[in-house]
Amino acid sequence: xxxxxxxxxxxxxxxxxxxxxxxxxxxxxxxxxxxxxxxxxxxxxxxxxxxxxxxxxxxxxxxxxxxxxxxxxxxxxxxxxxxxxxxxxxxxxxxxxxxxxxxxxxxxxxxxxxxxxxxxxxxxxxxxxxxxxxxxxxxxxxxxxxxxxxxxxxxxxxxxxxxxxxxxxxxxxxxxxxxxxxxxxxxxxxxxxxxxxxxxxxxxxxxxxxxxxxxxxxxxxxxxxxxxxxxxxxxxxxxxxxxxxxxxxxxxxxxxxxxxxxxxxxxxxxxxxxxxxxxxxxxxxxxxxxxxxxxxxxxxxxxxxxxxxxxxxxxxxxxxxxxxxxxxxxxxxxxxxxxxxxxxxxxxxxxxxxx
Amino acid sequence: xxxxxxxxxxxxxxxxxxxxxxxxxxxxxxxxxxxxxxxxxxxxxxxxxxxxxxxxxxxxxxxxxxxxxxxxxxxxxxxxxxxxxxxxxxxxxxxxxxxxxxxxxxxxxxxxxxxxxxxxxxxxxxxxxxxxxxxxxxxxxxxxxxxxxxxxxxxxxxxxxxxxxxxxxxxxxxxxxxxxxxxxxxxxxxxxxxxxxxxxxxxxxxxxxxxxxxxxxxxxxxxxxxxxxxx
Numbered sequence: 001x002x003x004x005x006x007x008x009x010x011x012x013x014x015x016x017x018x019x020x021x022x023x024x025x026x027x028x029x030x031x032x033x034x035x036x037x038x039x040x041x042x043x044x045x046x047x048x049x050x051x052x053x054x055x056x057x058x059x060x061x062x063x064x065x066x067x068x069x070x071x072x073x074x075x076x077x078x079x080x081x082x083x084x085x086x087x088x089x090x091x092x093x094x095x096x097x098x099x100x101x102x103x104x105x106x107x108x109x110x111x112x113x114x115x116x117x118x119x120x121x122x123x124x125x126x127x128x129x130x131x132x133x134x135x136x137x138x139x140x141x142x143x144x145x146x147x148x149x150x151x152x153x154x155x156x157x158x159x160x161x162x163x164x165x166x167x168x169x170x171x172x173x174x175x176x177x178x179x180x181x182x183x184x185x186x187x188x189x190x191x192x193x194x195x196x197x198x199x200x201x202x203x204x205x206x207x208x209x210x211x212x213x214x215x216x217x218x219x220x221x222x223x224x225x226x227x228x229x230x231x232x233x234x235x236x237x238x239x240x241x242x243x244x245x246x247x248x249x250x251x252x253x254x255x256x257x258x259x260x261x262x263x264x265x266x267x268x269x270x271x272x273x274x275x276x277x278x279x280x281x282x283x284x285x286x287x288x289x290x291x292x293x294x295x296x297x298x299x300x301x302x303x304x305x306x307x308x309x310x311x312x313x314x315x316x317x318x319x320x321x322x323x324x325x326x327x328x329x330x331x332x333x334x335x336x337x338x339x340x341x342x343x344x345x346x347x348x349x350x351x352x353x354x355x
Numbered sequence: 356x357x358x359x360x361x362x363x364x365x366x367x368x369x370x371x372x373x374x375x376x377x378x379x380x381x382x383x384x385x386x387x388x389x390x391x392x393x394x395x396x397x398x399x400x401x402x403x404x405x406x407x408x409x410x411x412x413x414x415x416x417x418x419x420x421x422x423x424x425x426x427x428x429x430x431x432x433x434x435x436x437x438x439x440x441x442x443x444x445x446x447x448x449x450x451x452x453x454x455x456x457x458x459x460x461x462x463x464x465x466x467x468x469x470x471x472x473x474x475x476x477x478x479x480x481x482x483x484x485x486x487x488x489x490x491x492x493x494x495x496x497x498x499x500x501x502x503x504x505x506x507x508x509x510x511x512x513x514x515x516x517x518x519x520x521x522x523x524x525x526x527x528x529x530x531x532x533x534x535x536x537x538x539x540x541x542x543x544x545x546x547x548x549x550x551x552x553x554x555x556x557x558x559x560x561x562x563x564x565x566x567x568x569x570x571x572x573x574x575x576x577x578x579x580x581x582x583x584x585x586x
Contacts, residue, residue: 002492003381003489003492004488004492005521007523008519009484012518012519012555013581015518015552016555016556016559017556017581018552020549020553021545021549022546023542023545027529027530027545046530046531046541
């Protein structure tokens with residue numbers, strides 16, 4: 001009797017739960033990730049000779065509602081043809097009745113891992129702009145993601161961004177499925193995606209979504225999540241989470257315009273005073289407690305971020321005359337310096353001529 | 356099934372003891388090596404001595420399911436036994452002359468893994484891992500025996516080549532390679548593979564049922580093995 005080594009033991013534990021792919025064009029290679037609704041495997045497409053990611057319903061969740069939900073997720077993804085959204089290649093049913101779909105295999109790093117590598121601020125903001133693009137595209141087609149968070153964003157080796165996990169996305173006007181995830185149910189794990197429970201991750205979830213106010217969940221709920229991602233990128237932590245150190249500042253932000261963020265969310269500049277005020281204002285506008293006070297969609301949030309990157313006035317930040325002058329000076333530094341040098345030179349020449 | 360160690364039926368009792376010893380010999384041996392820093396020979400003696408004494412003194416029969424998992428109970432007995440042995444400075448002669456399990460079969464991997472265990476929690480986790488390893492080894496062996504000389508022999512061969520051999524993903528043969536090697540259509544390879552995996556899972560659960568004392572313990576151990584309730 002041969003005793004299996006560590007690698008063989010781990011593989012045996014995995015393969016004894018693997019789905020039956022006989023009759024399909026895929027060969028299972030390994031398990032990639034496991035969620036409440038399904039398991040994602042690395043598989044080889046024999047026909048096209050390429051690796052794909054295969055999402056299959058977990059055995060424990062193999063019921064008709066979960067199957068319908070996985071099919072719906074595949075259909076939503078198929079409708080959203082965008083470079084920032086992972087494309088679906090195929091959907092089908094395994095011999096044991098479990099539904100699966102095949103999608104592009106995504107490589108790269110998760111956003112939360114990448115942000116921890118201390119990227120420059122402008123680089124982070126450009127990344128967020130690329131996240132906003134597919135989300136705005138989905139909003140334009142009536143789809144709300146409902147579970148945006150750094151862990152659901154992949155950044156490829158060439159900086160390409162892919163928004164993942166549309167398993168709890170909602171399509172406007174679509175009939176509601178039994179056990180449709182909308183708000184956290186009592187006693188259920190906060191970020192479980194299994195049938196009948198709710199979804200989203202509390203720190204990134206809009207207040208109306210967290211309350212289970214299904215009717216009010218719309219594109220602005222995703223804007224809240226994007227604001228929370230921006231907050232994470234700026235401060236290194238999700239909004240509303242308690243600081244790791246008892247000495248860290250915890251005062252709730254109470255600025256003149258955005259005092260309407262949820263209690264417990266410290267303003268980004270209280271955690272890092274070097275952050276620009278307009279950027280903080282953009283973040284807090286996206287995180288507003290009331291949907292009406294947020295940006296109406298991901299496109300509007302992206303537009304304000306772009307204005308900030310270009311040194312233009314942002315809609316979220318009412319600036320005074322001094323602020324405007326400072327921004328103008330910073331934006332046109334070179335011509336102003338040239339002009340100043342010219343004026344100084346003329347004055348000097350005038351003075352010399354008089355002497 | 357583990358409760359059968361106290362059965363009045365001698366045959367049933369012997370079979371239950373055999374199963375328990377087969378599943379636990381290696382975890383016990385490895386634990387003695389790591390926790391008690393015993394050399395190979397001493398660890399073999401202590402493991403043999405532990406099972407011999409446990410059988411002789413009826414420790415296994417005294418297990419009460421209400422007081423926790425069998426694995427935890429066995430580990431507690433082992434700790435007490437080795438502590439006593441060390442305190443008394445005694446070394447048992449290989450189970451009083453009774454060899455419970457052929458030693459060479461337990462060390463098929465040549466003890467290549469390092470014993471790097473730091474604290475108590477790691478030791479317990481390692482004990483559980485060795486227990487899983489034993490359980491899978493027993494199940495694989497049972498599956499092999501079941502397939503030998505039958506039409507399923509080729510299914511086991513496919514499973515052995517694809518899943519059992521300890522190679523990384525890049526070295527794993529493709530279905531087409533196996534199909535060519537064994538002169539089978541690719542669809543047969545996938546069918547065989549699926550059958551063998553299902554059978555192995557069923558056999559592991561069968562073995563697990565034999566070494567657990569209650570439905571509750573069985574389900575809990577299955578969850579720890581597979582990460583999900585047995586279907």
